[in-house]
Amino acid sequence: MIHNDTIDKQLAHRSIRAFKDQSLTKEELTTLYQVASHTSTSNFHQQFSIIHVTDPKVREKIRQISNQDYVGANGDLLIFIVDLYRNQQIRKQMGNDDGRLHTMDVFMEAVEDTTLAVQNVLVAAESMGLGGVILGSIKNDPAQLIKVLDLPKMTMPWLGLQVGHPDQEPQLKPRLPLDLVAFEDHYPKDFKLDQFKDYDSHVTQYYDLRDTNKRIDSFTNQINGPKLNDQMSKRDDINEVLFNQGLAMG
Amino acid sequence: MIHNDTIDKQLAHRSIRAFKDQSLTKEELTTLYQVASHTSTSNFHQQFSIIHVTDPKVREKIRQISNQDYVGANGDLLIFIVDLYRNQQIRKQMGNDDGRLHTMDVFMEAVEDTTLAVQNVLVAAESMGLGGVILGSIKNDPAQLIKVLDLPKMTMPWLGLQVGHPDQEPQLKPRLPLDLVAFEDHYPKDFKLDQFKDYDSHVTQYYDLRDTNKRIDSFTNQINGPKLNDQMSKRDDINEVLFNQGLAMG
Numbered sequence: 001m002i003h004n005d006t007i008d009k010q011l012a013h014r015s016i017r018a019f020k021d022q023s024l025t026k027e028e029l030t031t032l033y034q035v036a037s038h039t040s041t042s043n044f045h046q047q048f049s050i051i052h053v054t055d056p057k058v059r060e061k062i063r064q065i066s067n068q069d070y071v072g073a074n075g076d077l078l079i080f081i082v083d084l085y086r087n088q089q090i091r092k093q094m095g096n097d098d099g100r101l102h103t104m105d106v107f108m109e110a111v112e113d114t115t116l117a118v119q120n121v122l123v124a125a126e127s128m129g130l131g132g133v134i135l136g137s138i139k140n141d142p143a144q145l146i147k148v149l150d151l152p153k154m155t156m157p158w159l160g161l162q163v164g165h166p167d168q169e170p171q172l173k174p175r176l177p178l179d180l181v182a183f184e185d186h187y188p189k190d191f192k193l194d195q196f197k198d199y200d201s202h203v204t205q206y207y208d209l210r211d212t213n214k215r216i217d218s219f220t221n222q223i224n225g226p227k228l229n230d231q232m233s234k235r236d237d238i239n240e241v242l243f244n245q246g247l248a249m250g
Numbered sequence: 251m252i253h254n255d256t257i258d259k260q261l262a263h264r265s266i267r268a269f270k271d272q273s274l275t276k277e278e279l280t281t282l283y284q285v286a287s288h289t290s291t292s293n294f295h296q297q298f299s300i301i302h303v304t305d306p307k308v309r310e311k312i313r314q315i316s317n318q319d320y321v322g323a324n325g326d327l328l329i330f331i332v333d334l335y336r337n338q339q340i341r342k343q344m345g346n347d348d349g350r351l352h353t354m355d356v357f358m359e360a361v362e363d364t365t366l367a368v369q370n371v372l373v374a375a376e377s378m379g380l381g382g383v384i385l386g387s388i389k390n391d392p393a394q395l396i397k398v399l400d401l402p403k404m405t406m407p408w409l410g411l412q413v414g415h416p417d418q419e420p421q422l423k424p425r426l427p428l429d430l431v432a433f434e435d436h437y438p439k440d441f442k443l444d445q446f447k448d449y450d451s452h453v454t455q456y457y458d459l460r461d462t463n464k465r466i467d468s469f470t471n472q473i474n475g476p477k478l479n480d481q482m483s484k485r486d487d488i489n490e491v492l493f494n495q496g497l498a499m500g
Contacts, residue, residue, distance in 0.1 A: 002281040006256040006377035010285045010370060031252040033432040035260045037425040039369065040384045043477055044469075046425065050432040058435065086430070086441055090473045093443040099478040105485045106478070109386060111358075112365050112409065116384070119289065119369035120260060127256035134290045134366070136359060152439050159362065175287040175296065180336070182283040182300040185308065189402050191336055193343040219294075223340045227293055228349040228356070235355045239500060250489060 009126050014172060016131030017068075019075035019164035028128065029076070032163075035124040036117040047110035048117050048158075049083040051149060052076065061148045062160070066137035075164020079138065080118050082110045084247065085154035101154065107248040114158045125163050135160030141234040142241040153246045171210050174202040176219070196220050259376050264422060266381030267318075269325035269414035278378065279326070282413070285374040286367040297360035298367050298408075299333040301399060302326065311398045312410070316387035325414020329388065330368050332360045334497065335404035351404065357498040364408045375413050385410030391484040392491040403496045421460050424452040426469070446470050
């Protein structure tokens with residue numbers, strides 16, 4: 001293993017879900033925005049935006065959508081937006097039509113721009129001694145979230161980042177061993193349950209040893225469990241909401 | 251602005267498209283894989299995989315799909331896979347059905363897992379003095395790429411990363427000013443073309459001053475230009491290919 005400050009922090013990544021009652025400084029925020037803006041972007045189209053949510057009422061509403069008490073609480077809440085609106089406006093004001101902006105292909109490029117920026121910002125935050133957690137939960141009710149943030153068509157709030165000064169030191173959560181994730185030339189189609197046995201016991205030990213929210217669980221039990229079992233929720237509105245936003249239409 | 255080694259490298263990010271004739275060491279590769287595996291993952295589902303492509307014939311075929319001469323040439327080629335197959339196999343062998351694995355919602359979570367990992371790996375590579383470029387171009391012919399990589403259903407090759415020892419020092423490409431990208435509470439729906447004028451001239455100057463492939467161009471001209479104009483290509487097969495792979499079906 002190669003070590004340096006950056007990599008050591010990356011290998012020590014834990015999602016932080018408890019923050020001190022201290023907001024980021026203007027300088028910290030600007031640094032995170034600069035890092036976001038210097039992230040790789042597909043075809044130089046720069047199709048994402050960030051909203052820093054400070055309004056307590058809006059924070060409260062997003063917390064309700066996410067159903068996680070740390071969302072919009074201590075620390076700062078950033079919402080990363082898949083943004084095809086800005087480029088649509090440019091084309092419009094230059095007298096052009098929307099071209100490919102409504103396609104699945106260009107939407108996915110914008111999703112990539114947005115998601116790459118989220119990770120880059122989280123790495124920067126952790127390098128400063130801050131902590132954070134990426135919030136997929138903001139999409140628990142996508143139509144409501146668009147309303148709460150008063151967003152126009154051709155945008156889609158994609159991921160949140162709750163970031164701040166850590167008020168916890170969670171244990172490192174064990175990840176799948178590399179021989180089940182990274183392959184040389186050939187993707188193995190013959191996974192056997194047995195191969196997950198050692199990893200399962202590491203995960204079980206992790207849950208048993210952690211300070212809060214102890215439980216008996218394994219990786220394969222979670223994959224086989226309720227979160228991935230058949231059920232419908234407002235999360236499945238995503239298809240309709242994207243269509244209504246004019247995105248990923250074909 | 252806050253500065254440290256990590257952030258300074260992030261702010262100095264340039265995509266590298268020319269590499270020395272030197273492959274990554276086993277230790278470098280393993281470090282990158284470890285960083286990938288420690289990236290945030292939605293619901294702990296760990297739904298991505300990496301294929302390190304070393305077979306010259308496969309590299310050649312991916313280069314043809316990407317239509318970029320540096321793909322699969324000097325350096326190393328990593329393909330990041332949206333992977334719902336591994337978890338499908340776990341559920342199957344535990345006697346369960348596929349549950350939510352075919353939904354758009356879970357597919358998007360896997361896309362997020364995959365894309366976050368790509369950025370984390372690129373940051374790690376750059377921290378070691380390596381360089382890289384994220385390849386959306388591998389999806390120029392998604393059906394063919396799946397065939398070339400011999401991937402099963404429930405997987406989708408998503409982004410490539412060509413990584414290695416830089417053999418060029420490109421200029422920093424100017425990004426949109428923060429006041430057009432990062433907002434406090436309210437997303438501005440009233441972008442005016444005028445607001446992009448200064449930035450356009452920075453971009454024009456960048457193209458004029460750079461060493462190779464000089465051209466006269468601006469940001470708004472690119473957004474208004476051929477890449478986003480109406481046209482169909484094999485990139486638009488993505489919807490059909492995802493459906494055939496059993497992914498993002500509703």
